[in-house]
Amino acid sequence: MTLAVLPVRAEGQRLGEHLARGLDAELLRPWEGETSPRELLSVRFGQFSGWVLLMASGIASRFLSGLPESKLRDPAVVVLDEGARFAVSLLSGHEGGANALAYRVANLTGAVPVVTTATEAVKPLTLGIGCRKGVSAATIEEAVTRVLPGRLGHGRLAEVREVATIDLKANEPGLLEFCSAHGLPLRIFAAADLQARPFVNVPSGWVQSVTGALGVCEPCALLASPRGRLIVPKTAHQGVTVAAVEDVWSA
Known part of the structure; x- marks a missing residue:
């Protein structure tokens, strides 16, 4: 381009x-x-x-x-x-x-x-995703699909508008590959933004030691969808954390 x-x-x-x-x-x-x-x-x-x-x-x-x-x-x-x-x-x-x-x-x-x-405008879901370095796209997809069918209903990956993560993961190959495979835009938030808005149910000491933020997936999802509500709190699977937020107007 x-x-x-x-x-x-x-x-x-x-x-x-x-x-x-x-x-x-x-x-x-x-x-x-x-x-x-x-x-x-x-x-x-x-x-x-x-x-x-x-x-x-x-x-x-x-x-x-x-x-x-x-x-x-x-x-x-x-x-x-x-x-x-x-x-x-x-x-x-x-x-x-x-x-x-x-x-x-x-x-x-x-x-x-x-x-x-x-x-895009009618898609109500935003996913916040955090992951360890080197996690594969397949593992990320497995973590997401474990959350979506079990918590949100079958087939709701098609209702995801965007994925949000921290700037430290902006170039994470597995995450980029997952988003590309599903045509999902990846929105990046600076660690400082997450530090200023610590929207987390259970703070992570390990994440804080690495990023300075108390969490990644929950605050990223909530920042990306400020009028939404957290419908899936932080869920971990093989080095991947996923949270989902749904727009209030469409709930």
């Missing part, structure tokens, strides 16, 4: 540079030339398969006016405000990969990923 990062103002350059490094993207600097940000987007829109626009959503909507042609061909577009609060999947969420890109942007900046496509 070829990506471009386009800040609307020079004040967004530092954030843009951070994103460009993390996404292996090209950072465009319209303030260094004679072309306006809107003109630059128009001219180069089809040259990239994905865009991260650092600007307000209203500005992005005006800039994009007249550019989209088909959801099967349009590049993915994610809008991120300059305060890095929300990463909004705005265009080509499924076909173009903007939903997945929104999570990548969110994980790099600490923003909240905003995905509004119906397929």
Whole structure:
């Protein structure tokens, strides 16, 4: 996926540079030339398969006016405000990969990923997962499936919207493989965020000694779904811990 990062103002350059490094993207600097940000987007829109626009959503909507042609061909577009609060999947969420890109942007900046496509929006479950280093995807799947059928009802893996974990596990191969196999976005929380919001039923001394947080799976699930309720508390299986939260509105 070829990506471009386009800040609307020079004040967004530092954030843009951070994103460009993390996404292996090209950072465009319209303030260094004679072309306006809107003109630059128009001219180069089809040259990239994905865009991260650092600007307000209203500005992005005006800039994009007249550019989209088909959801099967349009590049993915994610809008991120300059305060890095929300990463909004705005265009080509499924076909173009903007939903997945929104999570990548969110994980790099600490923003909240905003995905509004119906397929994802109606899924009520969030899983928090913690695991020991080197745990396989098969073991993670076994831990999850032991929880889901027994506690939540058969087939509810299809109702999972996202998986959440701590930043120390952001590149854990088994966890990434599990999420990829089931098409589940992985949301990453900094250890400091978990330390500040210790939502755990049974604190773990071992986890605290390693991460500084009292737990991983429960606080991650609750942070990812702040209006949800914990329906499966921390459940451990062969080095994997799983917790599940369900949105209150859909319960």
